[in-house]
Amino acid sequence: MRPKNLEKEEAIRTIALQIIAEEGLENLTMQKLAKAANISPRTIYIKYRDKEDLLIKLFIEEVLEPYEKAVLENFHAGMDFATGIKKLWQNSFRYLSRNRTHFALLRNGKTSPLLNKAYQQANIEQGQYFKPIQQFFKQQEKQGMIRNFHQDIYSALLFAPLLELVSEYFDYTERPRQIITEKVILDCCETVIRGMLK
């Protein structure tokens, strides 16, 4: 039996992410992808059931899970509040700023009904993503370190600005000077933390 060519599978994923980042999710077509990856359209269907299957696997396996892993590196639910949040911001910024195409697809997770549904489902089936962060919030709340909010509200207040800053980071790569540096990220992080402390 002829063995699978893993390079081709990787080319499919990498080039799909590139097309999405450059032309948007709505402009990714199977035939365009095949041509760009220098393979036959049929080859994509050997590795993925259909386009939905490809997009969902790309989103969950190629982007969301590696991102989660990167964000949680050296993070523990027992950390003190400021240290923990700073670690999460730093991990997140480093990963996303170095993986432009991953960030581009990640952003589509909220607007694309297909990806959003896939995320909700995987979140239930695989166990919650970013679980240690939820535990971290619970502990901080119990210790009386931070103001009392619902879990989902903590995420909005503490992480939405970071993703917006990453977005601006990429906007500024096309301009003369980058304003979003790791130092700026840390300053912003401290600003966000200060608001949240009791």
Place this chain on the structure above:
Amino acid sequence: MRPKNLEKEEAIRTIALQIIAEEGLENLTMQKLAKAANISPRTIYIKYRDKEDLLIKLFIEEVLEPYEKAVLENFHAGMDFATGIKKLWQNSFRYLSRNRTHFALLRNGKTSPLLNKAYQQANIEQGQYFKPIQQFFKQQEKQGMIRNFHQDIYSALLFAPLLELVSEYFDYTERPRQIITEKVILDCCETVIRGMLK
């Protein structure tokens, strides 16, 4: 000469926004839209050059500009920091929570290359959107009220959480109890303000 039927033009816009909100931007087709609006596809082309033209006008004229107007209502660049930010949050939350379909398209402004490009261009041609907010930040900075950041960074820190909270507001309309109330929004706003003050 037969006069334009303005109801039909409005139906096109309203129903396009509905389809986008329920099925996503990528699932809006001209034929689906015509059928849902009970008109011939040709009628859409009397009012819009092509699909791009429709989407861009929908985004800029139907969503972005009314949103800007609502956000800036009773806001002045001379307000003190906390009062100004609270007014912006309140205006924004009221408008978006009552206009689900507008919010849905607004979110696509970042991920869709077509809409993003249209926004950049309109921002230059029409004069900057949300200009009073930029002036407000400049004044606050000059008065030494807030920490020194680039203009774009203020937006990220002060408004990204709000849009995320609106997103959660709509997620929670499908659950037993709404957690994002106007009071919660105000609490969150104060948290964000506190972090930003010197």
Place this chain on the structure above:
DNA sequence: GCAAAGTAAGTAAATGTTTGTTTACTTATA
């Protein structure tokens, strides 16, 4: 050891369907 059979991976080209848009015609009002 080794060749030939077996098999899934892979290709080029075609399939039917859906898409944005237009054609040829009808309708309603100034």
Place this chain on the structure above:
DNA sequence: TATAAGTAAACAAACATTTACTTACTTTGC
């Protein structure tokens, strides 16, 4: 009656997916 608004049906192009075939590797029988 003149004319733009509007319709139903059709158009070509683009789309996801499949068909019919070839390729390259593993396994098996000697």
